[in-house]
Each structure stands twice: as structure tokens, then as C-alpha cells.
Amino acid sequence: MTAEIIDGKAFAARVRGQVAEQVARLKADHGITPGLAVVLVGEDPASQVYVRSKGKQTVEVGMNSFEHKLPADVSRYDLFALIDRLNADPAVNGILVQFPVPDHLSEAEIVARIDPAKDVDGLHIENAGLLASGQKAMVSCTPLGCLMMLRDRLGDLSGLDAVVIGRSNLVGKPMAQLLLRDSCTVTVAHSRTRDLPGVVRRADIVVAAVGRPRFVPGDWIKPGATVIDVGINRLPHEEDGGKGKLVGDVDFDSAVRVAGAITPVPGGVGPMTIACLLANTLTATCRVNGLDEPEGLTA
Ligand SMILES: NC(=O)c1ccc[n+]([C@@H]2O[C@H](COP(=O)([O-])OP(=O)(O)OC[C@H]3O[C@@H](n4cnc5c(N)ncnc54)[C@H](OP(=O)(O)O)[C@@H]3O)[C@@H](O)[C@H]2O)c1
Structure with missing residues (x-):
């Protein structure tokens, strides 16, 4: 199985198009x-x-x-x-x-x-x-973008098991609140979480906002789960042949074989x-x- 790759660039362009349309209407x-x-x-x-x-x-x-x-x-x-x-x-x-x-x-x-x-x-x-x-409320932009992508992919989120890895005020906490508002059963994981692999394996939705390159491997992912990778990590030059490549918090190459859908980095949540x-x-x-x-x- 190979996951659907959620194209954040195209999605963001659609959102900007919707904004532009509604701005034009406001003006008119x-x-x-x-x-x-x-x-x-x-x-x-x-x-x-x-x-x-x-x-x-x-x-x-x-x-x-x-x-x-x-x-x-x-x-x-x-x-x-x-x-x-x-x-x-x-x-x-x-x-x-x-x-x-x-x-x-x-x-x-x-x-x-x-x-x-x-x-x-x-x-x-x-x-x-x-x-x-x-x-x-005014909702932090990155979690709002993640929510839009999840709703687009899954429709009604009600009753789904969601894990947010990370509890920052900028991403993790508002993300968890948004998922709770959409009636997911939400677990917020962080650096003190015990058995993180076990926690992630139960989740239909995984949002990774950790700030550690390729931290979540594919074998933590429940088959068919939707994976939203918020992480933006620049690899040290020696690890990628000198380019300082950007990678997410999820190990994309292994996760893409298990997940149902996944956001890439770059080109996923960022735009x-x-x-x-x-x-x-x-x-x-x-x-x-x-x-x-x-x-x-x-x-
Ligand atoms: N795409 C975008 O537009 C966008 C926007 C914002 C952020 N980001 C990226 O998203 C990532 C997270 O950003 P942030 O601002 O939320 O970071 P942050 O404030 O550093 O928070 C990171 C969270 O990850 C948790 N964590 C760290 N190590 C862990 C481990 N070993 N196991 C489980 N949890 C662990 C921390 O737990 P503790 O609380 O226990 O320390 C913390 O809650 C970064 O890569 C950032 O660059 C991207």
C-alpha cells in the first residue's frame, strides 16, 4: 500500500483562491x-x-x-x-x-x-x-491549516482517535483543541509520554509537531492512518550530501508505505x-x- 500524498501547495492555492473570491465580494x-x-x-x-x-x-x-x-x-x-x-x-x-x-x-x-x-x-x-x-476564536494558522487538510481528506472527524505529538502553544495545544472540537478522541503526547510508539499505533490521525527530523518511523503508524507532518527540520549538510535538505518529523519513506494519507515536507503543511x-x-x-x-x- 502507498499512501495518498496530500499536496499542501495545491491545497494552499485553493484556500488563497477562496480568500481572494471572498475579498472581492467584500469590496464589491x-x-x-x-x-x-x-x-x-x-x-x-x-x-x-x-x-x-x-x-x-x-x-x-x-x-x-x-x-x-x-x-x-x-x-x-x-x-x-x-x-x-x-x-x-x-x-x-x-x-x-x-x-x-x-x-x-x-x-x-x-x-x-x-x-x-x-x-x-x-x-x-x-x-x-x-x-x-x-x-x-482567532486560531493559530498552522493547526488551522492541518484541520482543513484533515477535514478535506476524512470529512467528518467525529469519533476518530487522534494523537498530537507536541504540546506547544503555537501548534500542539491548539491542534488538540481543534480536534477535540471536531469530536475526535484526542491524546496529546510529549517528551514525557510513556510508550509513544504504542500511543501512536492506536491513532487514526497522527499530527507530528516535535521538531526532530524523521522522529516517527513508519512502524509506529496504524495502517491506513492519516499523517500530518508539521515538522520543518534542516538536516546537517553532511547527512544529505551537502544540500541541507528539509525533512519533517515523520520518516516519510517508511510512513508512506503504511499510512492512508500523508503530508510531505516540504510541500505539505508549510504552504x-x-x-x-x-x-x-x-x-x-x-x-x-x-x-x-x-x-x-x-x-
Ligand atoms: N509548517 C509550519 O508552518 C510550521 C509552523 C510551526 C512549527 N513548525 C515546525 O513544527 C515543529 C514543532 O514546532 P513547535 O513550535 O510546536 O515546537 P516546540 O515548541 O519545540 O515543541 C515541540 C514539542 O515536541 C515535544 N517533544 C520533543 N521531543 C520529544 C520526544 N522525544 N517525544 C515526544 N515529544 C517530544 C516537546 O515536548 P515537551 O513539551 O515535553 O518538551 C514539545 O511539546 C518544528 O519542527 C517547527 O519548525 C512548522
């Missing part, structure tokens, strides 16, 4: 253009690439993109003053501060400063609370994250204007 029917503000502190090259890519895709779906670049030594006071201005600006519906930030700034304090209604990364404690209590950021910005815009939630783009 209500004269509203959603706006996403991205704040970059310092000159980290990887962050610069992400921010550029986010800005480009924001404009491509018809939204306004506002980029704010601040020097690496910006004071907490000046950064917060910018966030306060963006919170108050009606043209800005989503605010994202690109992490990591320099050490003198606290990511937790930054997230707390953002208006929860504009927290399109879904990291604000109020959004975590809303999600946990089953209410309308969905920015697409979901755009979806969240659209959702935030609809909510602040008292309009219906965008179709098929929310949890």
Missing part, C-alpha cells in the same frame, strides 16, 4: 478591503524572507499589506506604541509581529499587547481561552500556514464588521 458588496500589518524587528534573513512572502501573498488576494520594519535595538516602548497605533487603525484587521524578536523584547508581552480581535496568529491568551472553551494567515485576516475583517464568517475558512 460592502466597500471593505481587509488589511494585514506585519511588523519585523531586526534583519534576520529567514524572517525577512517570510515577511516578504506574506506581503506578496496578501496583495495577491486583494488585501492591503502594511509592512513595518523596526531596527533590532528598537525599545519596548516604541514597539508597543506601534502596536497601539495598529490596534486603533480601522484599516488594519490583522496584526502579526514576526518572531523571533531580539532578546531584549518579550514575545509574551508583545502578543498580549495585540488586540485579540486582530491577533491573526491566534496566540493571544484570550484567543487560546476562547478556543479551549469552544467559542469563536498552508500563510494561506491560513490570509483566511484569518478575512475572518477578523468579517467579524469586526458584523458580517457572516467566511465560508470554509474557519475552524
